[in-house]
Amino acid sequence: MNIKHYLDSTYLKTPEQAGLSVEENTKVVQGFIQEAIDEGFKLIMIRPDMVAMARKMISKANSMVTIGTVIGFHEGTYSLEDKLTEAKKAIEDGADDLDFVCNYEAFKRGEVDVVKKEVLEGTKLGLDHHKIVKWIIEVAALSNDQIIQISSLIKKVVMSNFKEECYHSVYVKSSTGFYKTENGLPNGATVPTIIMMLENGSPLSIKAAGGVRTYDEAVEMINLGVKRIGTSSAKAIANGQTTNSDY
Numbered sequence: 001m002n003i004k005h006y007l008d009s010t011y012l013k014t015p016e017q018a019g020l021s022v023e024e025n026t027k028v029v030q031g032f033i034q035e036a037i038d039e040g041f042k043l044i045m046i047r048p049d050m051v052a053m054a055r056k057m058i059s060k061a062n063s064m065v066t067i068g069t070v071i072g073f074h075e076g077t078y079s080l081e082d083k084l085t086e087a088k089k090a091i092e093d094g095a096d097d098l099d100f101v102c103n104y105e106a107f108k109r110g111e112v113d114v115v116k117k118e119v120l121e122g123t124k125l126g127l128d129h130h131k132i133v134k135w136i137i138e139v140a141a142l143s144n145d146q147i148i149q150i151s152s153l154i155k156k157v158v159m160s161n162f163k164e165e166c167y168h169s170v171y172v173k174s175s176t177g178f179y180k181t182e183n184g185l186p187n188g189a190t191v192p193t194i195i196m197m198l199e200n201g202s203p204l205s206i207k208a209a210g211g212v213r214t215y216d217e218a219v220e221m222i223n224l225g226v227k228r229i230g231t232s233s234a235k236a237i238a239n240g241q242t243t244n245s246d247y
Contacts, residue, residue, distance in 0.1 A: 003215065006222055008068060008097075008207070009036045009234035010045040012177070026050075030057070037063045041234050043097060044068070048090045055094030068097030068132075071122070074178040076101030076138065080118045087125055097132040098122070101176060104138050107150055115150070119157045127166055134171035134207055134228075139197075140179045140187040147193055151201035158204060171228065172201035177210035186211050191220065198225050215240045 011032040015025040029050050036044040037058060044054055045068040054067045069090045072078040078086070078101075087098050100122045106114040119135060126133035137150050151172050158170050174189040174197065181187045188210020197206050208221045209230030218229050218237050233243035 001219070001222065003218055003222070004039060004041050004234075004238050006218070006227070006229050007041045007234040007238065008043040008045045008209075008228050008230045009039075009041045010177070010209070010230050010232045012045065012047055012070060012073065012232075014047070026053075029053070033057050033065075035235060036065045037061045039235055039238065041065060041238075042228065045070070045097075045099070045230060047073070048086055048093070048095075051090055051093040051095045066096040067094060068099055068134075069095045070099045070101065070136075070176070072101040072103075073099075074101060074176040075105075076103050076136070077105055078103075080114075080121060083118060083122060084125055087122065091125075091129050091131065095131065097134065098126045099134040099136055099173060101136045101138070102150065102154075104141055104146075104150065107153075108142070108146065112153065115153060116157050119154050120161055123158060123162065123170055127162060127169060132169050132171070134173040136173045136176055136209070137197075138176060138179050139174045139189070139193045140181050140185065144192075144196060147196050148200045151197045155201050155204050167203045168205055171205040171207045172197050173207040173209055173228075173230070175210035175230075177230070177232075188212070189221065191224070194221060194224055194226060212237070213243045 015022050033044050033054050043066045048069045051069050071087045072083045123133050135154050179187045189208035205227040207228040208226045212218050212229050236243045
């Protein structure tokens with residue numbers, strides 16, 4: 001197993017969140033992009049305003065690393081129109097993967113049609129442009145029943161509206177890595193939540209994001225059936241080191 005082929009190396013902090021200037025934060029992003037190129041990771045996951053820069057660097061290096069970005073990040077409460085506008089710009093800039101944050105707060109309020117519509121429209125936009133589409137459900141904000149229900153909802157929308165050959169290009173993704181939990185509870189992927197997502201989201205693909213901090217944990221997720229792992233410590237995990245990163 002080449003674990004690097006499963007790793008989405010991730011840096012999503014704004015300058016404010018990182019305590020850096022815009023220029024300093026941009027240099028950090030450039031470092032992550034270059035590391036992904038050098039290490040041969042599956043993908044570099046960055047914010048939308050960094051996609052064009054990543055495309056230039058990766059093209060110049062003749063690298064196979066793909067580019068992912070987040071849409072409606074990180075709360076997921078953007079309107080559908082705003083999410084689609086952001087996604088269209090990311091596509092124009094050269095993104096390969098679009099990781100939409102579901103409006104999970106609307107889902108929790110019982111506004112299921114809001115989520116159904118954004119999953120339908122966002123998935124259609126991505127697939128029409130031959131992109132990978134992922135739907136972040138933010139497991140730490142949901143009960144077990146809600147994880148099961150929203151994973152199943154996404155699956156049903158995709159299976160009802162798109163051809164079977166598209167299923168592998170649509171993911172249910174666990175977390176943004178930015179959700180604030182109380183009492184030290186996990187804010188990302190755990191084995192129990194991933195099992196629930198696999199059982200209720202398949203045949204769609206599943207991505208574990210947040211909380212995977214060691215090589216062994218990554219292998220465990222892959223053996224469960226996860227197709228991608230999102231981490232800000234991809235190199236450390238690939239090298240068998242333990243990381244204390246938040247996401």
